[in-house]
Amino acid sequence: MKFIIVTGMSGSGKTVTLKLLEDYGYYCADNLPVELIGKFVELLNSSFIGNMGPAGSRGAAIGIDIRSSVNLLCIENVFNELDAKHIDYKVLYLDADTKALIKRYKETRRSHPLARNDRLETGIEKERIELKFLKERADYVIDTSRFLSKDLRAELIRIFIDNKSYTKLFVNILSFGFMYGIPDDADLVFDVRFLPNPFYEEDLRLKTGEDEEVKKYVFSEGSAYIFLTKLNDIITFLLPLYIKEGKSQLVIAIGCTGGQHRSVAIATSLSEYISSMKDLGVKLEHRDIHRNISRLS
Incomplete structure (x- = not known):
């Protein structure tokens, strides 16, 4: 079973990523509590026969982000648990520079999860610091600063559908x-x-x-x-x-x-x-x- 943990900066394209993976046959879940990830993967893994799983899916993807702020520190324990059970998983980290993120937030008029009572830029930089360990842990890092949605889709297809990955450098x-x-x-x-x-x-x-x-x-x-x-x-x-x-x-x-x-x-x-x-x-x-x-x- 292919299992992908999708994470990264808010506004970097995680929603687009999960939707695309779902379109291509991945079973997707977003913002699952960190402490449930191990059980979730184990359950899905047991339901996969050969390369196909629930509803004929080719793999599974789960989105985690800063909304799980308090429990994110436990994610390393989840990784260790998955490693111990020999689960084949990859961590995809989506990033973007601060200028691009601010532009996207202003266009959508959404509020940043860490900047409800502060400046948007302050929330973004705080998030970048808190997620640094996940970026360093990631198998794939995609910077979407200059990407349109179609560019991100093309790169995701190349990596996860056509299996043409790159070594953390775009x-x-x-x-x-x-x-x-x-x-x-x-x-x-x-x-x-x-x-x-x-x-x-x-x-x-x-x-x-x-x-x-x-x-x-x-x-x-x-x-x-x-x-x-x-x-x-x-x-x-x-x-x-x-x-x-x-x-x-x-x-x-x-x-x-x-x-x-x-x-x-x-x-x-x-x-x-x-x-x-x-x-x-x-x-x-x-x-x-x-x-x-x-x-x-």
Whole structure:
């Protein structure tokens, strides 16, 4: 039986996660008291025959969060109990940065469970501290700060439905235009404005780095291939170090002047390279790809 404990920051996507797992055949329960988890898993485990369980389910998932605040400290005992009974379980921790969480709470107008009589930001930071031990204990950590619901669904399907997991590191590759500002959340920033600029070619000006003609133009000089090779080398060197450090998300930003041609072509190539690596989650995003076209049209 596949058993998943879904936890993490309030507003990070736990409800979406449980609903998706339920849609794909998991038996799901939310906010079960911590002291009942062991009995719950044991009962479900005994009802599973082969790979199928109650109502033909393929596994089970349970959501726990800060609402179980007092009893969360007992969760380590639950883990020990499950380990002793040789129950196959995984802990999925959903995270998001404070800025993203505040935005989501303001959009939904919900109150944070730890900020009823205090500022929202204070409640979020308090929760982050209280859940730190669970994040460190997790088998999977997904940072949903830059995710839409469809992005989260795609990653959950990849891990729990298609069984293509990654080792606690999700790499966001982001192309951007310097004229619109450097991304605030970038961990690594690479400037590719030294490459041939398709903007000055009339037939390429309104195309993007996703078009084959633009890619060929960007790579028409050997410097692009040399740069990409060296970039791949440094990323290969750095990724294991970030994983060892415990980093769950890495944002690699590739910038050119308008974020339409050169940065898009290089970011796409880098994404293809990293996607070939084992146990890594990868998302490619082109922040400004159409902004310059709109300005010129």
